Structures are given as structure tokens and as C-alpha cells.
Amino acid sequence: MSIKDKLPAGTRLGFGTAPLGNMFRAIPDAEAAETVEAAWQHGIRYYDAAPFYGAGLAEIRLGDILAKHKRSEYVLSSKVGRVILDEIEDVNARDLGEKAGVFAHGRPNKMVNDYTADGTMRSIEDSLKRLKTDHIEIVWIHDLAQDFYGDDWLSVFEIARKGAFRALTKLREEGVIKAWGLGVNRVEPCELALDLSEAKPDGFLLAGRYTLLDHQRALQRLMPDAAAHHAEIVVGGPYSSGVLAGGAHFEYQKASPEILAKVEKIKAIAKRHDISVKAAALQFALANPVVAAVIPGASRPERIAEDQAAVSEVIPDDFWREMRQEKLVAENAPLPIDKA
Incomplete structure (x- = not known):
């Protein structure tokens, strides 16, 4: 199992398309298109989407631009677990739990949670149409353990284990997809999935749980277990919903004074x-x-260049030493200076 092998050679930076679903604000179609094209022009060849992002809006916008390029030159991942219906609803009234209002500017189509095998196949078929493609390389099972499930997330996990897990394993074995895993913002379902004796995931898209602001829980067990199982992780939300990039949100909500104080440090x-x-x-x-x-993620073309530059920016070793000394990163967190 290796996610890295499924990505374009040399990929370190991909493009998360949640902002293209009108996350937090309504983005003009032209601006969204320019942002995707900027990502392409800066050499990004891995794009991640999801039906949840604006009720299909992000997939539609991404598909419109990528359709202009050769399909063999880029890798797509999208997600299953939510099916978009033709039924229209009040977007502001959606019961999205901790994500309430995040995609209030998205399409008004109703979405339903469906982690069954049939729901998984329908979700993939619908995503293929929106993305204007005939295949998706990597499929993530989305939001299995949202906080609004409470203790019921285990029952949701069980539905997915019997449905989505097995359906995606079959698709992988048949060569229809190259890999599958969980796309979540909690480490517990990832840890549980690694313990399964059947239908093992290739890796995880872990959003917000391995960032400068929040990484201790992932380091305790998930990272060592993932390494032992050769299951790699794609880190989503590296800016913690934007607060590390000059925004005001952390975990899809207004950042608390405590978080803002840590960011200032x-x-x-x-x-x-x-x-x-x-x-x-x-x-x-x-x-x-x-x-x-x-x-x-990015919703403006200039942000792409910033991200690309940030990956290769030279950071003095003393920066990391001070971060560790000030306990702003965990003592056991691997840092660039540890590779020297």
C-alpha cells in the first residue's frame, strides 16, 4: 500500500478544492477558473475534490478547467459518503454540525449521507460526470467520524466497513481505481481502519489533524501505525482552516483567543x-x-504561487529549534532539521 506511488512523480504539493465550493464566501466562476489554471501553470498535477464542497460545485468547476488538459497528465481524488440529490433545500438550514454555514454559498441541492456499497457506486458515477472524466485514481471515504455524530460514529463506521470499504476494495482489485482510504478530520477512524483484517485502506487524507496547531494526537498512534502498515497520509487543511495563512477561522469556526494567541507566537x-x-x-x-x-486550498490565483514558494522556501534550523524549545511543536514531531 502506498499513496505516494499513485501520485504524479515528485508530488509534494497538491490542490485542495474545498474553496472552489464557495467555502465561507461566494467566489465568481472566473476567479475559480483562474485559480485552477494557476495551479496547473505552477506544475500542480494532483487535485482533490468532494461532492460535499458546495454540493458538487467544486467538482463542476474543477472538471471544467481540467477537461482542457490531457487526462494522463494529472491525478484526481474525490470522496464518497454523501450523495447529491436533485431536490433543492435551504442551504442555510442544512444540518452540517460543526461545518454549519461553511458552504452556505454553494449549490442548493440537498445532500444525504450514504456509506453503503450502492451509495458509494452512485457517488462515484455522479462525481465522474461533474469532473468530466472517465476515472478517478484515489477515492476517500468522507467524514466518517464528524463530531455531530457523537458516539454514533462507530455505527456509521460499521455501515461503511460493510459497504464503502468492500466496494472500494473490489474496485481497487479490478483496477478501476488505484487506491482508497478515509478522508477525515479525526484520527480514531484511521486507527480503527488499520486494525481491520480485511478491506484495508491504502492511506488517509487527514484534514486539520497534522498541522502546526494540532498534531499531538496523530503522533501518538496513527503515524507509527500508518508507517508500520505502509499506509501514507495526505495532509489536508495544513493552514488549520486558514488561521495560519492570515485568516480568521480554525476548525471551520471563528478562531478562539487561545488559538489566535498561539498563532501570534x-x-x-x-x-x-x-x-x-x-x-x-x-x-x-x-x-x-x-x-x-x-x-x-486556494480561492485566488496568487495564493497558488505563495504555496509553491512556501514549499521550497529556505527555513533556518534555528527557527525549528526555537519552535521546539517554546513547545509550539511536539518534542517527538519530525522536523526538517531532523533529516540533516
Whole structure:
């Protein structure tokens, strides 16, 4: 099992398309198109989408632009677990739990959770149409353990184990897809999936749980277990919903005073060493050998160039030493200086 082998050679930076679903704000179609094209022009060849992002809006926008390029030159991942219906609803009234209002500017189509085998196949078929393609290389099972499930997330996991897990394993064995895994923002379902004796995932898209602001839980068990199973991780949300990139959100909500204070400490250290916080955020995630790639999102073309520059920006070793000394990163977190 290896996600890295399924990505374009040399890929470290991919493109997360949640913002293209009108995340937090309504993005003009032209701006969304320019952003995807900017990603292409900067050499990005891995794109991650999901039906949930604006009720299919992100997939539609991504498909429109990528259809202009050769399909053999890029890799797509999308997600299953939610099916988009033709029925229209009040977007602001959606019961999205912790993500309430995040995609209030998306399409008004109703979405239903469906982790069964049939729901998985329908979701993939619908995504193929929106993405204007005949295949998707990697499929993630989306949001199995959202907080709004409470303790019921285990029952949702069980439905997926009997449905989506087995359906995707069959598709992988048949060569229809190259890999599958979980796309979640909690580590517990990933840990549980690695313990299964059947239908094992190839890896995980872990959103928000391996960032400068939140990585301790992932380091305890998930990272070592993933390494032991050769299951690699794509890090989503490396800027923690934007607060590490100058935004105001953390975990899809307004950042708390405590989080903002921590961000200010990181900014101060970054300023002393004359580096960008974006560079620190991306290179922190990539320093872990289990991480296959990072996929920050962007809704403006100029952000793509910033992300690309951040991956290769030179960060002094003293920056990382100070971050560790100030306990802003866990003592056992792999850092770029540890590779020297």
C-alpha cells in the first residue's frame, strides 16, 4: 500500500478544492477558473475534490478547467459518503454540525449521507460526470467520524466497513481505481481502519489533524501505525482552516483567543527568522516520512504561487529549534532539521 506511488512523480504539493465550493464566501466562476489554471501553470498535477464542497460545485468547476488538459497528465481524488440529490433545500438550514454555514454559498441541492456499497457506486458515477472524466485514481471515504455524530460514529463506521470499504476494495482489485482510504478530520477512524483484517485502506487524507496547531494526537498512534502498515497520509487543511495563512477561522469556526494567541507566537518566531508562516506550516507537515503530500486550498490565483514558494522556501534550523524549545511543536514531531 502506498499513496505516494499513485501520485504524479515528485508530488509534494497538491490542490485542495474545498474553496472552489464557495467555502465561507461566494467566489465568481472566473476567479475559480483562474485559480485552477494557476495551479496547473505552477506544475500542480494532483487535485482533490468532494461532492460535499458546495454540493458538487467544486467538482463542476474543477472538471471544467481540467477537461482542457490531457487526462494522463494529472491525478484526481474525490470522496464518497454523501450523495447529491436533485431536490433543492435551504442551504442555510442544512444540518452540517460543526461545518454549519461553511458552504452556505454553494449549490442548493440537498445532500444525504450514504456509506453503503450502492451509495458509494452512485457517488462515484455522479462525481465522474461533474469532473468530466472517465476515472478517478484515489477515492476517500468522507467524514466518517464528524463530531455531530457523537458516539454514533462507530455505527456509521460499521455501515461503511460493510459497504464503502468492500466496494472500494473490489474496485481497487479490478483496477478501476488505484487506491482508497478515509478522508477525515479525526484520527480514531484511521486507527480503527488499520486494525481491520480485511478491506484495508491504502492511506488517509487527514484534514486539520497534522498541522502546526494540532498534531499531538496523530503522533501518538496513527503515524507509527500508518508507517508500520505502509499506509501514507495526505495532509489536508495544513493552514488549520486558514488561521495560519492570515485568516480568521480554525476548525471551520471563528478562531478562539487561545488559538489566535498561539498563532501570534508562531508569527513572532517566523518574523525573527524572516520566513513565512505558510512555509513553516507546509514544511512541518512534509517533514514527517509518513506524509505523501500536502493539499492546501486556494480561492485566488496568487495564493497558488505563495504555496509553491512556501514549499521550497529556505527555513533556518534555528527557527525549528526555537519552535521546539517554546513547545509550539511536539518534542517527538519530525522536523526538517531532523533529516540533516
